[in-house]
Amino acid sequence: KPRNTQELHTRRGPRPRRGAPAPSDPPSPLPRPCAPGANPTHPPSWDGPGGGVRAGGRGPWGEGAGPRAPSPAPRAGPSPLSRPCARGANPTPPPSWDGPGGGVRAGGGAGGRGAGPPALAPPPRAGPAPRASRRRWLPRWAGRSGDPASVPRWRRRRRRPGGRGSVPAAEAGPSRARLATDGPGRGLASGQPPPLRAPRPGPSRAAAAPGDARAGPGLSLLNLGRRRARAPGSRAMALRELKVCLLGDTGVGKSSIVWRFVEDSFDPNINPTIGASFMTKTVQYQNELHKFLIWDTAGQERFRALAPMYYRGSAAAIIVYDITKEETFSTLKNWVKELRQHGPPNIVVAIAGNKCDLIDVREVMERDAKDYADSIHAIFVETSAKNAININELFIEISRRIPSADANPPSGGKGFKLRRQPSEPQRSCC
Numbered sequence: 274k275p276r277n278t279q280e281l282h283t284r285r286g287p288r289p290r291r292g293a294p295a296p297s298d299p300p301s302p303l304p305r306p307c308a309p310g311a312n313p314t315h316p317p318s319w320d321g322p323g324g325g326v327r328a329g330g331r332g333p334w335g336e337g338a339g340p341r342a343p344s345p346a347p348r349a350g351p352s353p354l355s356r357p358c359a360r361g362a363n364p365t366p367p368p369s370w371d372g373p374g375g376g377v378r379a380g381g382g383a384g385g386r387g388a389g390p391p392a393l394a395p396p397p398r399a400g401p402a403p404r405a406s407r408r409r410w411l412p413r414w415a416g417r418s419g420d421p422a423s424v425p426r427w428r429r430r431r432r433r434p435g436g437r438g439s440v441p442a443a444e445a446g447p448s449r450a451r452l453a454t455d456g457p458g459r460g461l462a463s464g465q466p467p468p469l470r471a472p473r474p475g476p477s478r479a480a481a482a483p484g485d486a487r488a489g490p491g492l493s494l495l496n497l498g499r500r501r502a503r504a505p506g507s508r509a510m511a512l513r514e515l516k517v518c519l520l521g522d523t524g525v526g527k528s529s530i531v532w533r534f535v536e537d538s539f540d541p542n543i544n545p546t547i548g549a550s551f552m553t554k555t556v557q558y559q560n561e562l563h564k565f566l567i568w569d570t571a572g573q574e575r576f577r578a579l580a581p582m583y584y585r586g587s588a589a590a591i592i593v594y595d596i597t598k599e600e601t602f603s604t605l606k607n608w609v610k611e612l613r614q615h616g617p618p619n620i621v622v623a624i625a626g627n628k629c630d631l632i633d634v635r636e637v638m639e640r641d642a643k644d645y646a647d648s649i650h651a652i653f654v655e656t657s658a659k660n661a662i663n664i665n666e667l668f669i670e671i672s673r674r675i676p677s678a679d680a681n682p683p684s685g686g687k688g689f690k691l692r693r694q695p696s697e698p699q700r701s702c703c
């Protein structure tokens with residue numbers, strides 16, 4: 274037991290001075306981690322593969338046109354996304370030294386944005402230190418010190434950028450060159466709308482290459498963002514834009530089919546479509562490029578009145594039903610009737626019995642559906658967006674059924690033709 278105050282402080286250690294950090298919270302030499310949710314270098318990511326297509330991001334009529342609503346970020350404080358990182362915190366990897374171009378940090382944030390601590394001094398060199406007393410060889414006119422200021426002005430050489438002796442841009446420093454090309458801002462192919470969600474790397478995004486077995490005969494899927502649409506020396510192919518709409522009951526898998534076709538991915542937790550969504554994909558069919566302008570309509574009853582906007586002017590309509598739900602096949606028949614009455618006269622109709630991976634719980638027999646499709650001269654396939662069965666083949670068949678551009682000259686089409694009315698013969702009264 275301490276006898277007096279002096280002894281008490283001696284045993285417990287010195288009394289902390291006012292303003293000094295609490296002993297339980299020593300200042301850490303390491304950078305403090307970002308606050309949860311605070312990430313100044315990266316934008317909020319769109320959650321899941323449904324981004325931009327499902328609710329909240331489907332075309333101009335979707336609720337909240339534009340990218341899909343981001344998932345609510347964990348909130349730490351009033352605005353986690355706008356809060357800067359704690360001072361000194363650096364979520365990026367530590368800097369690495371990068372050859373002679375030192376000073377520009379490799380990996381210093383995406384696109385070279387200056388997130389992170391300032392450039393550090395280079396680490397000490399290994400090996401013997403150069404002798405300070407040793408003099409470098411210098412031209413006579415360079416002066417004793419080698420200082421450029423001591424060189425006579427008439428001796429100073431001017432180097433034009435790009436001239437002899439100048440450093441090419443690519444060699445000007447590896448870090449600098451990398452900063453110019455790296456980063457997430459890679460461009461997409463011209464003509465393709467920007468993706469409505471963050472691009473995901475990986476083979477699932479890559480479309481089948483020409484000649485790929487998945488592409489089937491006569492049609493190969495081109496990813497125009499990464500490949501050239503035209504091989505050197507080959508003829509340019511005609512590009513045709515084909516408007517295609519998907520119709521059918523809610524939950525039958527319309528969006529999943531589109532997503533599988535365009536992105537080659539499947540989301541079991543995909544949200545119902547609000548209004549409609551729009552996606553495009555360009556494929557090669559024989560000597561033409563077919564750009565599918567795909568309108569995926571919402572199957573919910575409350576959006577039914579919007580459907581005519583999407584099937585009007587369509588070259589093809591894919592009516593989808595769920596093979597595990599009999600009532601969706603009845604709805605399909607209603608869509609066929611409506612298309613007959615109000616749709617374009619030459620529209621190609623395709624019937625897709627989706628979820629054929631769930632054969633055990635099938636309610637609609639394939640034979641019945643096929644007979645019905647034949648009776649209305651429609652394309653028929655059973656598909657599985659989940660297992661990527663018959664999805665590409667469905668669009669191949671649509672490409673095949675649509676008359677080629679040569680066989681369908683503009684003058685023989687179904688549009689109106691404006692003709693000058695023959696002028697009436699002039700009558701004279703006398």
Ligand SMILES: Nc1nc2c(ncn2[C@@H]2O[C@H](COP(=O)(O)OP(=O)(O)OP(=O)(O)O)[C@@H](O)[C@H]2O)c(=O)[nH]1
Pocket residue numbers: 521522523524525526527528529530540541542543544545546547570571572573627628629630631656657658659660
């Ligand atoms: N097993 C299986 N499930 C599927 C398949 N295609 C879609 N689904 C699931 O079916 C559900 C509905 O899919 P959606 O693509 O949203 O259906 P939809 O017709 O677009 O629905 P709406 O947007 O409301 O019109 C989702 O849970 C999907 O994961 C499939 O081929 N097999």
